Amino acid sequence: MKFIVQVCFLISSVFVLSQTNEDKLVFKKIFDTALTNSSSYEMLDYLSNEIGPRLSGSLGAERAVEWGRKELLKIGFDKVSLQEVMVPKWVRGPKEFALIETQPGITFDVDVCALGGSVATPSVGIKSNVVEVNSFDELVKLGKEKIDGKIVFFNRPMQPNLVSTFQAYGKAVDQRVNGAIEAVKYGAIGVIVRSMNLRLDDYPHTGTMNYGDLPESKRIPAAAISTNSAEKLSKLLKINPNLKFLLRQQCKTFDDVKSYNVIAEIKGSKFPNEIILVGGHLDSWDIGDGSHDDGAGIVQSMDIINIFKKINYVPKRTIRVVLFMNEENGLRGAKKYASVSKKNNLNHIFALESDAGGFTPRGFSFTTDSNNFDRIEQWKPLFEPYLIQSFEIGGSGADIALLESKNNVLAGLRPDSQRYFDYHHASIDTFDAINKRELELGTFSMASLIYLFDKYGIVK
């Protein structure tokens, strides 16, 4: 008996060792292919430079859907389909205009852009005094008396002394999302919000905002102001609290329009009913070309099967690439995908999203139980030679979060976050801000993780 146990132990050790060696070899093959023979950069070049901005409901978004469908067919998926979804259609209109007037005839230019979903100002703009605040609590303290008829200026900066810039974003973005609905309670006629940007520069950063249940007639215009302009306004307010701010923007919300998630599938050779999903969001904001947010995630996801084909890896499980529509201002694509999946009892055992920029990958964040996380941690030595070192429990991605169940694992790629908010939702989120190697290292990391989940499944 002891002998048998020993032999079994030996066999299983040899098995584990040979598996590990095989995995190492596959990682190397994926790495070599990603860094020398992948299509991520070329695909992103096309998406960014030939299609460009692709806000939900725009012609750019329509073109992106058609491009995605055709590219995925070229890659050789078994099936590529479009999943219909109604999305909001918000249009920025002509370039916004704003200035500070410290006294009649003495003005200072500032850089602004409307927040996504905002209403327009009257065609001549709004012009009023400004109240600067750092939080919603300050609104309460100031009250209607001090705010009524004025423009509220939210100027709380992103906190610089946090390693994760996403954490800093999370602590500041309430001003952008809910600034208008909070300020209007006290009679504000408009809000301007310091851009979600850790640098001092001249680029306003847009992003979604909402009015909750506020009737249309009560909605007030909301704009982002560049960090340099925010500093300027704040300094001028200290000299002249009675200065006036003029804001003019002509954005408009139309009726919802039809759009699509793009879904490509390659059937699993052994467990076709176990689905592994990888994706990002195809829509972008309208002022850059969305290369980092989320063109990078789109092409990295699309390129994985390309790489598997090049290294002759045949997935055991069904791999689905999903290009989600409307992450930026509604998550309609994600909601539609999740509800259809639920209705059809689809078994997504693993889903991975890349939506944090095309920078050097540092690791992954997981939504999972401890059994699966323990196993994931055992995989770390495979990633470490490639400097993929951070594996943590945390969020995954906005588009896949709704797929969470007790029977699956969700993950998000975590690239270096230091530069992300330099570009995020700004006009400089463009292809020239992408480094080819960094993008490809992300593709490699994702393909390798997908390979492991495909080979080993999840712990049940």
Added chain:
Amino acid sequence: MKFIVQVCFLISSVFVLSQTNEDKLVFKKIFDTALTNSSSYEMLDYLSNEIGPRLSGSLGAERAVEWGRKELLKIGFDKVSLQEVMVPKWVRGPKEFALIETQPGITFDVDVCALGGSVATPSVGIKSNVVEVNSFDELVKLGKEKIDGKIVFFNRPMQPNLVSTFQAYGKAVDQRVNGAIEAVKYGAIGVIVRSMNLRLDDYPHTGTMNYGDLPESKRIPAAAISTNSAEKLSKLLKINPNLKFLLRQQCKTFDDVKSYNVIAEIKGSKFPNEIILVGGHLDSWDIGDGSHDDGAGIVQSMDIINIFKKINYVPKRTIRVVLFMNEENGLRGAKKYASVSKKNNLNHIFALESDAGGFTPRGFSFTTDSNNFDRIEQWKPLFEPYLIQSFEIGGSGADIALLESKNNVLAGLRPDSQRYFDYHHASIDTFDAINKRELELGTFSMASLIYLFDKYGIVK
């Protein structure tokens, strides 16, 4: 006895725990100061934009020395001194010119720059056929018959499928350093070398080359060619192997001139004879402003004592900041510093160099024995919350390597290397390529490591 041992164990555990907690707190203070109240970025702005290029022997280098001395005095070191050293003086002269002529009158522009130390061409340039090679072995195979009278074109790219771009650099840079001296053996009249750059772009990257003992009359001109131009030349050679290449450059080596290492010191409060050195190199190449190479390392090193003063940390050991002269083309400053230190029996227990760019820090590389490395590894948990995760045995930095002894530890900061060779020795190594947060994270990492070595010394 058992009781006493237990009590001792308890006391020592409590001690270790309280030390660790104190270290955590100091790390947090250093981090907060580096990210919210440091001078690294401002100092680099001045060095890069007001002084600019500072090749050894140039007026820029002289100004940098004077700036460094004054800045270090302002920071409040006990003593700031200049250590005289004779350095080479090589001058590029007017902009280089090159073109490809596929037939008389049909020409193609290419982007080139002289390699540092190269001789000039005749004033009308050299014009000849081109032999493309990937290695010195190929020169041997081609022999004098095929090379004599021609220009040798070294076109082996940096290997893309290596995680560390420095490793890729190490495997390609022989072409730049020794290309001329190898090619001249077979009668070549000049060499052009593919730029040490992983991207395809239009920027030639300079860098040092040498002629060994070759008498002046035998030296042939050597230039770098941008990666795009290298690809162009290679493609045209396939169509027309008889094309001609024209190169004109008017660089010149003058007699050595006097320059300086800048040395600033703050005496240790407890162990004044134990020196901890931190530094980088003050000289840069002449075609950018050397923001990454090595302005970043200079200001990070200078800023450490700034930060210690702000958090009221008084070093136990003597901290020396050294701004080395002439790393790029001679290492004369490093050699001088090492020889004077040896003569004076200076006890450098630890030396740290930052000379790998101002990008997000990933960790440190150490030259040390296993006892010290074991202890360094115990410090990892202090760094990991800040995503400083790589600690490895390896090189330190060119300027401090000569200080190696059995009784000290050397280290190099290891930032993310993916973008470094996009800028390295090129005209685009300028201040706009620096991200403030990434630079400051480097300063934090270095200050924290210096703090630990100052507090605990080295294991003997």
